[in-house]
Amino acid sequence: MKPNALRTLAAGLATASLALSLHAQPASKLSDGVVRLGVLTDMSGVYSDLAGPGSLIAAQMAVEDFGGKVLGAPVDVISADHQNKPDLAANTARQWFDTRQVDAIFDLVSSPISLAVMEIAKQKNKIAFVNGSGTSRVTNDSCNANTVHTSWDSYSQSYSLVDAIAKQGGDSWFFVTLDNAGGQSVEKDGIDAVKAAGGKVVGSVRFPLNTPDFSSYVLQAQASKAKVIGLIASGADTVNAVKAINEFGLTKQQKVAALVTFLPEIHSLGLDAAQGLILNEAFYWDTDADTRKFSERFFAKAKKMPDSVHAGVYWSVTNYLRAVQAAGTDDTATVMKKMKDTPVNDLYARHGAVREDGRLIYDMHLVQVKKPSESKKPWDYYNVLATIPAATAFQPLAKSGCSLVKKP
Incomplete structure (x- = not known):
């Protein structure tokens, strides 16, 4: 092959390589090329109606509405039943973070469950969204920089x-x-x-x-x-x-x-x-046109109207993905900062914001x-x-x- 042809081929390969690199760059800023979310909830016990399968549906709806990808990478949702046992919840969270590369855990209905899992998230430098627990300890004596409390509290x-x-x-x-x-x-x-x-x-x-x-x-x-x-x-x-x-x-x-x-x-x-x-x-599902539209879609899947836990899970997944997209990475500290710096005003959190203590505030x-x-x-x-x-x-x-x- 002639020298000019070799130079042309090399230039073409370099250009293609650069194009591929630029195209893949957003996903390369993710820890493993996949954003994996875990819904850890009560699937069969006393809180299964309040949270349970409905929380999983809400998470899946949020991912679907976001387009199924963030920064060019797929978003995967997994789930497990904690059976209202803090030890089981903590072990599941630890396994998810260590072996399943889960980036954030959602729901955590029941106070003992939320307190146990948010501590594991802190240890593993991952994110915990407390959507179904009411203890104010989450944002008081047990607070940490890796937790967002979206649901009601005491x-x-x-x-x-x-x-x-x-x-x-x-x-x-x-x-x-x-x-x-x-x-x-x-x-x-x-x-x-x-x-x-x-x-x-x-x-x-x-x-x-x-x-x-x-x-x-x-x-x-x-x-x-x-x-x-x-x-x-x-x-x-x-x-x-x-x-x-x-x-x-x-x-x-x-x-x-x-x-x-x-x-x-x-x-x-x-x-x-x-x-x-x-x-x-x-x-409340019947507050206005936006809450009714979301709730009717949820009803088509769950055969019941969503409650505040389900809507809170939807909010959490949506805003986590938005923060990852805006930050250009799934790095925990960067994503948490982005969420705390960004006011929200949507169907769940009216006039809302995530405060420095991790508490999401909004109109009640x-x-x-x-x-x-x-x-x-x-x-x-x-x-x-x-x-x-x-x-x-x-x-x-x-x-x-x-x-x-x-x-x-």
């Missing part, structure tokens, strides 16, 4: 609700509380709100997870003569507790504030049993369960009483116990 769920009822004359309270980190955290914030409003707590009782019979707890609440019963339960426990409350006729003499109650529990109870309950919600909704006569269509369960602005719905940074928060 402050947002209880403080404003208790404060509103206490100021309307509900000045004596008895709490019926799930005996775990999340339940205790909600109870503490509820007690603080009662006292701040000038009321008093006359007593409390705690029950274990998966309690089938609430008779003894409900009778103690009835005997307390408190004006308001603060029920701190979720999943099947909420359903069983409200049934017992109705059976013993407590609502004839006392108000019931459902501090940790969500759409699936209302659906399971039915409006006859749940009517009149007042609660806080991070997300104070709602009351409708009477059966008020419901006009399936899943039409709430009257929205008020919108609680993001700035006041969550614990102020000034009160934070998170080491990441810079104090004045």
Whole structure:
């Protein structure tokens, strides 16, 4: 081959090589050429309706809506059932990070699960999104730079609700509380709100997870003569507790504030049993055109409307992928910084932002369960009483116990 031809061939190969290199450059900034997301949830237990298969569907929807790729690389979603066992959840997370190259874990319903997994994520320098746990410890004494808390927490769920009822004359309270980190955290914030409003707590009782019979707890609440019963339960426990409350006729003499109650529990109870309950919600499917459009698509796959955990998983996956895309890498510190630097305002997080403590703040909704006569269509369960602005719905940074928060 002549020298000129050789030079031409070499130049052509170099140009092709450079083109291929430039084309592959975005994916080369990823740790292994694949963005792998893990949904670690309760697939079969007490929280399976609240989170479970619906959380996996929400994650898959988010990936599909993003186009299935980020920075030219495919996005893979895997899942596992933690069975509400913190040891199993921690071991699964460790295995995912070590052998499956998982970049971020989502859902983590139940407080003991979230606290266990976010510690593993910290150790492995990966990201944990807490979508289904309510303990405020996630963004207080247990906070770390690798965790984002998107779901309700004990402050947002209880403080404003208790404060509103206490100021309307509900000045004596008895709490019926799930005996775990999340339940205790909600109870503490509820007690603080009662006292701040000038009321008093006359007593409390705690029950274990998966309690089938609430008779003894409900009778103690009835005997307390408190004006308001603060029920701190979720999943099947909420359903069983409200049934017992109705059976013993407590609502004839006392108000019931459902501090940790969500759409699936209302659906399971039915409006006859749940009517009149007042609660806080991070997300309601029938809020506006955007929430209805998303929820109808979710319903087509899950055969039920999404709750705040499902919508929170969708938000988390979407915003994680956006951050990776904008940052040009899946490096944990870079992605976390991008999320904290980027305000959000979407169907889940209105007027939202991820704060330095990892807390996603957004507007909350104070709602009351409708009477059966008020419901006009399936899943039409709430009257929205008020919108609680993001700035006041969550614990102020000034009160934070998170080491990441810079104090004045």
